Amino acid sequence: MQSRAHLWFIGPAMALMFIVLLIPILIAVGLSLTDYSLGNQGAEFVGLENYERIFTRSTYEKMFVATFRYVFVVVPLTVGLGLGAALLIHSLGRFGDLYKTIYFLPVMAALIAMAIVWEFAFHPTIGIINSTLEKGCGTFLEAWPWYAKGCERTFPLWLNDRDYAIWTVSFIGVWQGFGFNMVLYLAGLTSIPPQLYDAAEMDGATRGWDRFRLVTWPLLGPTTVFVVTISFIRSFQVFDMVEAFYPQGGGPSKSVFVMMFAIYEKGIQQNLMGIGAAITVVFLAFVMVLTVIQRWLVERRTHYV
Amino acid sequence: MKYAMTAMGFVLAATAAAAEDKIVVEFGYPYSHLFDVTYEAILPKFYAAHPNIEIKMRATYESYEDGTNTILREAVAGNLPDVTMQGLNRQAILVEKGIARSLEPFIAAEADFAKDGYHKAMLDLGTFGDEVYGLPFSISLPVGYYNMEVMAKAGYDATNLPATWEDVVQACVKLREAGVDNPMFWGWNITGNWFLQALMWSQDKPTVEGNDFQLDSDEGLVALETMQNIFTGCEMQNLEWKSALASFSAGDLGMMYWSTSAVGAVERAMGDFTLVTNEYPGITAEGPMGLPAGGNSALLTSTSDDPEQLAAAWAWLKFITSGEGAADVARTTGYMPPNQAANEIILADFYAENPAKATAVRQLPLLREWQAYPGDNGLAATQVIYDGLEGIVTGEYEDMAELQEELSEEVQDLLD
Numbered sequence: 239m240q241s242r243a244h245l246w247f248i249g250p251a252m253a254l255m256f257i258v259l260l261i262p263i264l265i266a267v268g269l270s271l272t273d274y275s276l277g278n279q280g281a282e283f284v285g286l287e288n289y290e291r292i293f294t295r296s297t298y299e300k301m302f303v304a305t306f307r308y309v310f311v312v313v314p315l316t317v318g319l320g321l322g323a324a325l326l327i328h329s330l331g332r333f334g335d336l337y338k339t340i341y342f343l344p345v346m347a348a349l350i351a352m353a354i355v356w357e358f359a360f361h362p363t364i365g366i367i368n369s370t371l372e373k374g375c376g377t378f379l380e381a382w383p384w385y386a387k388g389c390e391r392t393f394p395l396w397l398n399d400r401d402y403a404i405w406t407v408s409f410i411g412v413w414q415g416f417g418f419n420m421v422l423y424l425a426g427l428t429s430i431p432p433q434l435y436d437a438a439e440m441d442g443a444t445r446g447w448d449r450f451r452l453v454t455w456p457l458l459g460p461t462t463v464f465v466v467t468i469s470f471i472r473s474f475q476v477f478d479m480v481e482a483f484y485p486q487g488g489g490p491s492k493s494v495f496v497m498m499f500a501i502y503e504k505g506i507q508q509n510l511m512g513i514g515a516a517i518t519v520v521f522l523a524f525v526m527v528l529t530v531i532q533r534w535l536v537e538r539r540t541h542y543v
Numbered sequence: 544m545k546y547a548m549t550a551m552g553f554v555l556a557a558t559a560a561a562a563e564d565k566i567v568v569e570f571g572y573p574y575s576h577l578f579d580v581t582y583e584a585i586l587p588k589f590y591a592a593h594p595n596i597e598i599k600m601r602a603t604y605e606s607y608e609d610g611t612n613t614i615l616r617e618a619v620a621g622n623l624p625d626v627t628m629q630g631l632n633r634q635a636i637l638v639e640k641g642i643a644r645s646l647e648p649f650i651a652a653e654a655d656f657a658k659d660g661y662h663k664a665m666l667d668l669g670t671f672g673d674e675v676y677g678l679p680f681s682i683s684l685p686v687g688y689y690n691m692e693v694m695a696k697a698g699y700d701a702t703n704l705p706a707t708w709e710d711v712v713q714a715c716v717k718l719r720e721a722g723v724d725n726p727m728f729w730g731w732n733i734t735g736n737w738f739l740q741a742l743m744w745s746q747d748k749p750t751v752e753g754n755d756f757q758l759d760s761d762e763g764l765v766a767l768e769t770m771q772n773i774f775t776g777c778e779m780q781n782l783e784w785k786s787a788l789a790s791f792s793a794g795d796l797g798m799m800y801w802s803t804s805a806v807g808a809v810e811r812a813m814g815d816f817t818l819v820t821n822e823y824p825g826i827t828a829e830g831p832m833g834l835p836a837g838g839n840s841a842l843l844t845s846t847s848d849d850p851e852q853l854a855a856a857w858a859w860l861k862f863i864t865s866g867e868g869a870a871d872v873a874r875t876t877g878y879m880p881p882n883q884a885a886n887e888i889i890l891a892d893f894y895a896e897n898p899a900k901a902t903a904v905r906q907l908p909l910l911r912e913w914q915a916y917p918g919d920n921g922l923a924a925t926q927v928i929y930d931g932l933e934g935i936v937t938g939e940y941e942d943m944a945e946l947q948e949e950l951s952e953e954v955q956d957l958l959d
Contacts, residue, residue: 273919275919276615276616276619278640278919295953296949297927297930361786362780362782362786363790363795391724392724392725392780395780395781395782398780398781398782398783399781399937400937400938400939485605486606486608486732486735486926486929487926487929487930487933490781490933490937491930491933491934491937491939492930503926504923506612506616507608507609507612507922507926508612508920508922508923508926509612509615509616509919509922510919510920510923
């Protein structure tokens, strides 16, 4: 007879996974099909109505626009800057650790605290950004029409103008995030065997660009897949900054109404658990798709070593 | 180990003894920047009168919406405070959900309740289905704030301040010509919908009738167009409300339309200029026909069955809404205490000495209800209106008729 001991080994882990991960997700899916509002005794089953709202209402259209704008600005820039910073630091003999620490500082700082600092910096009149810009008035910079307009009246309300808000927030996202990618890339770079560079040089790859194109970049493949995926997931998850800047409404004309904030606004601020759960499920679906793509890439394409 | 247990035993016994000595009443209130000073003034007086009660302040609510929401969450989690201050238009939902307790039994036990200055018109603000649930604590109305030094640059003095919104736009143009970058701020963002109701009541039109959102009326379009004229005519910046108050206090703005509630806070924070408040402008030269009452009232949300605990909560609730407690509201903020005794006896000379706080009192005959958006989606409906109004400020919506239709549909959909 076969021993049942294996059940005792995998049982606790399985049970935990069900209780901590799967059951809450199932509850969220269940809630998303109802109109449950916190504090009510019961709830009505409404089918896919909540999802229909998400894909038809203009508010949620703004949510997707804001989320994708943020994600597609922040991911390429954090990955690019992260790689660039890692290559530069890797090529440094001295001071490498110092730069590493400097670039990594924003990652360690709590974003919500940093948001308050940025809020001061971006203050329309007394903030350091606009008061520095004002110093340039009356110089050659006024030849730039945008600058002249700012001098004439006021420089933009970086955080409260709907044409600027999402880009300002994205900028802070990049500032905060690229140090993390830099560290991941640095780890990737140290694992590249130096002999490969020697071999490449013998085969005629003498220029730095050739070495990067033929050795470094392909060997960083697995790291890149991981970095890109983690950057996507982290950008989809942006929340604390938005909540700190725009506690009500998600930015001017909802231009920074990212998904996580939408979940918070519906589910927590307005107690509408049904629609909040529905947005959560859509969010999970996005993250799931990204993870599946990552698995697929890792297994197929990136095994060089 | 044994010592540790003994020590723990002592600690437990000590806390139990302390709890026996004093009854702790848990209390939550909104807008700490307005009310912290008020409660700081009231507490010593309360402790002198009730030495055996301790008031434990919970973290303040950021806004009325946040306050309601916190209470709804706490009701589910089972850790409600004993007394909570809620926006006048958010009482209904807590009564509907059975979270607020009726105050009738306590009122019945009071010997001379009316003599304490609670009169019917004010009690009506907290009465639902013949029973009193909330005792109003502070009442506000929208008023105009003027920085007279800035206004003087365009030739304005206390006698010719703008009386209609068109006058306001003209004043903006003159001020801008006189070199003022930011002439005006209009508080559209006060709890997301209060100023919309102000423009509706100005035309004597309620914003909600039964379950029907009334923005799709002619008055609704006038309200939206008036806002658009103000925003574009004054080229108003989309300031967050805290920075708007800060800008006005710093002397940058010439005019600010806001709740009278902030007069106290502005007077404490303002730089060296002359502050004058004046009547809220009207759509026509006759002035507004009505204005929504802002403010909050005290609700009893204790889940305790212990009569002593309830008596203590009631003592606090009654203390802050009557007599000296209520008078401190007027002294420290720009709010009016909705209590006759406090207004007529304790504060008899107060308004003559504080003319900036007297404007709202002059406007009292215009006082109308601050209407609630009924049902579970009340908060969501408020947010839709907030987003719509913000769209006018940011210039996202240019066609008011289109916005009127869009907002009416979306809000109505939430109220049905």
